[in-house]
Amino acid sequence: MNEISVQLHSWLCMQRESLPLAMRADALLRALQACPEVRQAYFLRWQAGTAIYSHEGRAPHLPPGFGDPLQTSDQALWARLHAQPRLSLSELRQLPCWLAGRVRRAGLSHGQALALSLDDGHHDLLLLELHEHAGSDWLDLLHAMLQALLASLPQQARGSLLLGSDPQPSLLLDIDAQPLQLNAAMHEWLSAHNLPAVADLLPVNTAQLVRACLQQGRAIDGVEAQVAGHVLIWLFMPDPAEQQVLARCRVATAQVQTEREALKASRLYRLITENTTDLISRHTPDGHFLDASPASWTLLGFWPETLRGTPVQALFHEHDRQHLIDSTREALEQDGYHTMTYRIRHRDGHYLWFETASRAIRETYTGAVVEVVSVSRDITARVLAEENKRRLAEVVEANTDLVLFIDPDGQLTHLNPSARHALNIDEQQALPALDQLLAQDDLQRLRNGGWHTADSQGVWSAEARLLPLGLRAPLPVSLVLLAHRGRDGEHYYSLVARDMTERELREAQQRRHQDELAHTARLVTLGELASGIAHEINQPLAAVVNYASASQRYLKALGSNPDAPSKVAQGLERITEHANHASEVIKRLRAFLRKGQRRTQALDIASVAREAVRLCQWEASNWQVSIVEQVSEQLPPVYADRILIEQVLLNLLRNAIDANREAHPGQPSRIELRASEQAGQLCVQVWDQGPGVAQGELEHIFTPFYTSKAEGLGLGLSMSRSIIEGFGGALEALPGAAGGLCLECRLPLLRGEDAERNERGEAKA
Secondary structure: OOOHHHHHHHHHHHHHHHOEEEEEEHHHHHHHHHHEEEEEEEEEEEEOOOOOEEEEEOOOOOOOOOOOHHHHHHHHHHHHHOOOOEEEHHHHHHHHHHHHHHHHHOOOOOEEEEOOOOOOOOOOOEEEEEEOOOOOOOHHHHHHHHHHHHHHHHHHOOOOHHHOOOOOEEEEEEOOOOOOEEEEHHHHHHHHOOOOHHHOOOOHHHHHHHHHHHHOOEEEEEEEEEEEEEEEEEEEEEEEEOEEEEEEEOOHHHHHHHHHHHHHHHHHHHHHHHOOOOOOEEEEOOOEEEEEHHHHHHHHHHOOHOOOOOOOOHEEEEHHHHEEEEHHHHHHHHEEEEEEEEEOOOOOOOEEEEEEEEEEEEEEOOOOOOEEEEEEEEHHHHHHHHHHHHHHHHHHHHOOOOEEEOOOOEEEEEEEEHHHHHHOOOOOOOOOHHHHHHHHHHHHHHHHHHHHHHHHHOOEEEEEEEOOOOOOEEEEEEEEEEEEOOOOOOEEEEEEEEEEEHHHHHHHHHHHHHHHHHHHHEEEEEEHHHHHHHHHHHHHHOOOHHHHHHHHHHOOOOOOOOOHHHHHHHHHHHHHHHHHHHHHHHHHHHHOOOOOOOOOOOOOOHHHHHHHHHHHHHHHOOOOOOEEEEEEEEOOEOOOHHHHHHHHHHHHHHHHHHHHHHHOOOOOEEEEEEEEEEEEEEEEEEEOOOOOOOOOHHHHHOOOOOOOOOOOOOOOHHHHHHHHHHHHOOEEEEEEEOOOOEEEEEEEEOOOHHHHHHHHHHHHH
C-alpha cells in the first residue's frame, strides 16, 4: 500500500502543478494499477466536436469498434453518466454507443466506468477492469475519494516547485528513505523501463545515505546504482527544516562505460608496451630518443634511461647512416610514415638487422613534424635465413638434375636452370603452381603420403611425370622429396627430379602390349554389358508382346465372353508394368554414363535479400524506416559465398537506415531494395531518402577510414566493394533522382557452359 500512496501523492502533485493531461492520466493509471484487484485501467476524455471518448496518455488503448467510423457516437453514454456517474461494465456493454463495441471487443466485463474530471469544464471517463474474483463494492469509495481529492486541490499548499520543474528524474524521501513524491521525469523513466517501483532505482544503501545527508547537513553526490543495464548517478540534497531529502539521478551509462573502456585501453596499452618484444620508441624530428620501451634492453642492451637524449643515427652502421637519414627525413615530411631495413649497433659492439616502421606526429595547425613514433623489431634471423637460402640455390645452379624448392604451403620458391629449361619456364616468367607441373595422380600421391613421409623420415621417392609448360610432351622422372629445417626453425622442401626418358623408351614396347591387352579387356567388358542389357530388355519386351496378343484376342471376344473386359484391363496393367521395367533398365544405363558428375546449387539472391532484410528489420522499425522489397523470385542464380553477399546487403541496408534517420529524425521514411537482371549481370540496388552525397564525394565514400559518422570507422563500404569485386562484380554509389543515395551492386551471371564448367570444377574439388 505504501507504493500506492506514493503513486497517488505524485499524481496529486502533478495535478496541482497543471502538468500536461497525458502525464497526469498516466500517473493516475499507474497508481490504480498498483491495486492488486485491478487488472487494467483506461482513461478517456470526452470530445465534444466528435461526440466520442478518446484515450489520453501512453497506456494501452482499447481496440477500435465495429461499423463506419464517420457514424460513431458516445452521446448515449455521455448522457447516462450525467445522470448516473458510475456504471458497471455489463451495463456499459448494453448501451448503443461506440465505446460499448470497443469494450466488447476488448473482452471487458467485470468492473466499472466512473465519471471523473481532471480539469474543470471537461468530462472524463475512468474504466477499471477487475480480476475475475475481485469484489467491486470498494470502487464506490474509491470514486468518492478521488473526487474529494480533486475538489480539495485548490485549498492545498503548492508542492515543491524544484521537484516539479526538474527535468532530471527526481523524488522526495523522508527520514526513513521512503518515497514521498515523484516528479514527471521520474514517472516517465519508470514507464519507459517497465519498472514497478521506484525503490528498484535507488542505491542499496539509500537509508544510510539519507541519514548521513540530514545529520551532516550536506549534499552527497556521485552515488552509483545499476538498474536494468543502465548506470544511474544519484545526488542527495537535504532539507533539514522538513527533514526530507531531494534525490536526483542522471543516466550515465555511456559516460561510465567510456571511462571504463578508456581505463581498460590505457592499462592494455601500457601492458603491451612494457611486455612486447618489439622496441617502441619516441624521437625528436632530428632523431634524438625521447623515450623507449623496456625491450630496448633485450634487443640492444641499453636501458630506456640510457637512450634518452641519444641520437639514433649514432647507432646506425656507418655505410647506411647518411642514406637512412636522408630517406627517412624526406619520407616523414612528405608521407608521414616510413619503413626501413638497416643495421644497428648493439651495446656489445656487434650489429643486428632491424626493421623499423615510423610515423610522424604533426602540429595541428601548421602541419610541422613535432615528434616521431617508431616500432622496431630484430629481423637478423630472417635476413640470415634468406642469405642461407640464396647460398643453397647457388650450390644447385650447376646441377644437371631438376631441382625445385618448395615452401611448407606447397608453393614453388626457386628452380635451378636445368629445371627451367626442362619445364619450359623463362627466367623472367613467374613460377607456376606445383599442380600445373604434376599430373593429377602424382599430385595426389604427393599430398597423401609424400609430405608426411618426408617430414617424418627426411626423404620420399616416387616415379612420376612432370608437365612442361607449352606444347612439350610430359617428362618421365624419378622424384626425390627432401625435407629441410634450419636452425631457426625455418621449414622448406627440395624436389630433385632425374630425367628417365631413356628408360621410358625401353619400356614403351612393353606398355604397347599392355595397352592392347587392356583394350581387348575393355571390348570384352563392353560385349558382356551389351549382352546383359539386351537380355534384361528382351524379357519385358517379350512379355509386352504376349500380353498385347492376349488382349487382342479378348477384344475380339467382347460380345461372347463376359470376362473379356477384365482380362484386357489385366493385360494392359501387365504391359505397363513390364514397359516400366524396361524403362528402368535404360535409366540405370544412363545413370551409369553420368556417374561421377556432381551438380552444385547456385545462390538465390531473393533468399539472401530476404534474410538480410530480416536481420535489420528491427532496427529499421525502431527508426520508423520501412523497407520495400522489389525482388523477383525468377532471377537467375549467381555463384558466390552466401554469407559474404548477405553481409554486403546488410551493410548497404543499414547505411541507408542511418541516412534516413539523419534526414528524417522522428519521421517515417522508406528504403527500396530492388534486384533485376541487366546486361548479363544481376543488379541489386538500395535506394534511401537520406541527405545524399555531393557528386565530388561519391567515390570517396569507398575509401578506407572515410566516414561522416562520429562513431564510424569508414570500413563498411570499402570492405563491401572488396567482397563484390572478389566475385567479379562492382559496387558503385549513384545520386538519387529525388535526393538521397543509391548504392548499386552488380554481380556476373553464369549461364550455359560457364555454369556447367563451374559445377564440374566444384565437383572435382
